[in-house]
Amino acid sequence: MSVPLSLSYHASGIKVEEIASWVGLGWNLEGGGAITRTKRGIDDFGNTAAYLGYVNHNESFGSIENDATLLRSVALGRLDAEPNLFYLKAPGLSVKFIYNKSLSEYVPLEQQDIIIEKVGDTWEVTGADGTEYVFGVVNDPDVTYGAIDVNQVTTENINAGDFGAPITEEPFTASWHLAKIISVTHDDEITYEYNTETVRYERIGAENYYVEQAAPTLQCNPIQNSLFLVENDVTQAYCKKITSKQGSVEFEASMRLDLLGGHKLDRIIYKNRNGLVRSFALRYGYFNNTATQAAARRLKLVQVQEEGFDGTVNPPFILAYIGDDAGEPQLPPRYAVSNTDYTQQDHWGYYNANDR
Numbered sequence: 001m002s003v004p005l006s007l008s009y010h011a012s013g014i015k016v017e018e019i020a021s022w023v024g025l026g027w028n029l030e031g032g033g034a035i036t037r038t039k040r041g042i043d044d045f046g047n048t049a050a051y052l053g054y055v056n057h058n059e060s061f062g063s064i065e066n067d068a069t070l071l072r073s074v075a076l077g078r079l080d081a082e083p084n085l086f087y088l089k090a091p092g093l094s095v096k097f098i099y100n101k102s103l104s105e106y107v108p109l110e111q112q113d114i115i116i117e118k119v120g121d122t123w124e125v126t127g128a129d130g131t132e133y134v135f136g137v138v139n140d141p142d143v144t145y146g147a148i149d150v151n152q153v154t155t156e157n158i159n160a161g162d163f164g165a166p167i168t169e170e171p172f173t174a175s176w177h178l179a180k181i182i183s184v185t186h187d188d189e190i191t192y193e194y195n196t197e198t199v200r201y202e203r204i205g206a207e208n209y210y211v212e213q214a215a216p217t218l219q220c221n222p223i224q225n226s227l228f229l230v231e232n233d234v235t236q237a238y239c240k241k242i243t244s245k246q247g248s249v250e251f252e253a254s255m256r257l258d259l260l261g262g263h264k265l266d267r268i269i270y271k272n273r274n275g276l277v278r279s280f281a282l283r284y285g286y287f288n289n290t291a292t293q294a295a296a297r298r299l300k301l302v303q304v305q306e307e308g309f310d311g312t313v314n315p316p317f318i319l320a321y322i323g324d325d326a327g328e329p330q331l332p333p334r335y336a337v338s339n340t341d342y343t344q345q346d347h348w349g350y351y352n353a354n355d356r
Helices: 064-075
Strands: 006-009 027-030 034-038 085-090 093-100 105-108 115-119 122-126 132-135 147-157 172-182 189-212 220-243 247-255 263-272 275-287 298-308
Touching (some): 085 132, 122 172
Antiparallel strands (some): 085 093, 093 105, 115 122, 122 132, 147 172, 147 220, 247 263, 263 275, 275 298
């Protein structure tokens, strides 16, 4: 078995709140995998005295006589009425899936020959060719494979005069990283090891609050352009090593300046069973490099250089971007705590220089 590693760039534009990956803004390193999810309602796996997630209750929401009670439970956040949406990405696989309550199993949204099972805190996936993928944390006697990302979200009003204390949600697992790929014959496997980091992602949102007025009008008047700050504290994983029977790939990383607590990939090292084969060094700068706040900077990949096992160094690939030269347009900060700055995004999140 083998896993292709590739460095790719998307040219679909940069959103105002977009955060650079660990290989630079717009770039992505392919070769790993994870199951991630979008929460719809509450955590599917929630099972507490306060609330039940979608997987942990048997309500079908189909009995008319019980609708009022069920809807009240849903409105109060005690019962989950909608399954989370899961995304599976791994070498050779790309699947969206949900939990099907009537079948009591996980099913892809589009017809695919694949088996998805959740076993404790890990996922076991079997592809059409019989290859097996394990996601989550797998503890072997000498080493731990795989990893998870844990999120905790706090929402706070930031406009003067707004009401309500900050709301902090319960921590939840947002991603299960690829731990192992196992061959059909079970005589070969590829394993993934990770390091972890703790970072905070912040963004600004806008919402109209409606407040009921006193009698005799009994009208609901909106508070226009109410802003809120969403803080997402994440303990997340980044790849340290991929190992197979043929050799390994190691990843060296260091701290970055545009995401406090985050790391950037500095070197990719290929080894076979006899030792070093070659390596690639990645070098960076920052968009808005003179900015003093981390949120105004964005990690920028500027050079990739291959080095051979004998010390031979090939000429580097040098990358240039709009904004490198004086007078060229610069990217705006990722977020700002003013109404004017927030409205300079269009419906899709791209910068539009709108001064309203």
